[in-house]
Amino acid sequence: MDYLQLNVFEAAVQVFALKVFSRTASPTRKVVETPIQCSTGAFYKLFKKQAYFLPSVCGAVVQTIGLADGNRSWVNTVGSRKVIEILSADSCGDTAEKFKYVVEAVDDRSRKITYKLLEGSLLQLYDSFTVTLQVTSGSTVKWTVEYVKKNPSNEDPNFYLNLFPTINATVDIYLRSND
Template sequence: MDCLQENFFETPVHLFSGFAPRSRKVVETPIQCSTTAFYKFFKKQANFLPNVCGSVVQTIGLVDSNKSWVNTVGSRKVIEILSAESCRDTAEKFKYIVEAIDDRSRKITYKLLEGSLLQLYDNFTVTLQVTSASTAKWTIEYQKKKPTSEDPDFYLKLFPTINATVDIYLRSNDD
């Protein structure tokens, strides 16, 4: 693979003094495919993730009467990804809702509804933004239930692999 540069950032976000602070972590990687194609892949073709990136995404499915793979605000899906607790031989299942979509900014925000991460965090959201600078930027925002809970670094480190494999897939299937 060509030079894959990852940029990781961490920013604490304090919302209210009486609550545990929300934290934010960001990973950003360059992409070589069309930024429009990359964004459309996650907006309309996420069902291909297990085929494109099977080492990370085991399965993805429609739930709660959803009949379309197109991400719209309120659509719900379930995804099974590589498990942090396993020795890379099992997967964790998470149910999420698409909380926000901004086509102009090429940004999609997903909020976790069910899954083991909610045992550690009160809130857990993931945002993908495909920038005009040909980067795919993933932001995880979370609020720990306990100050001793671990940061979700394992999950953050999966995004560069996802970005790279989707980028390669889109470049190899570009007509």
């Protein structure tokens, strides 16, 4: 009887270890890159310090954005938190999804900001979900999305990846017309 109990315990530990190991798998990385014609500095500045303009600039995608958890400044610094409502993947019309995120990293020299999702429907599908914006000196905007699926059968977040070119284009047009 002791032998049977020991084997059952070992089997349970092995299954648990497999589950833990699969959740620590390396994230999937997808990149969306588009050219822009406006000033790269102005584009980066809008996302770094003036994100409150996004609903008026590209309201078809970004419906609202607000400060969260006691933040008083729109400047993206490490640890700052915001809530954003964007076009929903499940929408047939104009419904929006709300997400809360934290700024995980800011590199002004390379014009890069990394956002980590804290709350929202995507966290039902993914263990982690981060988005990095980088405005390159070559007049391109690169969005890198990294995520770890909770279940291998979950879909990739292609709907959200397809929103980035629209955001880039509308911000580019806005900044060129307001220079």
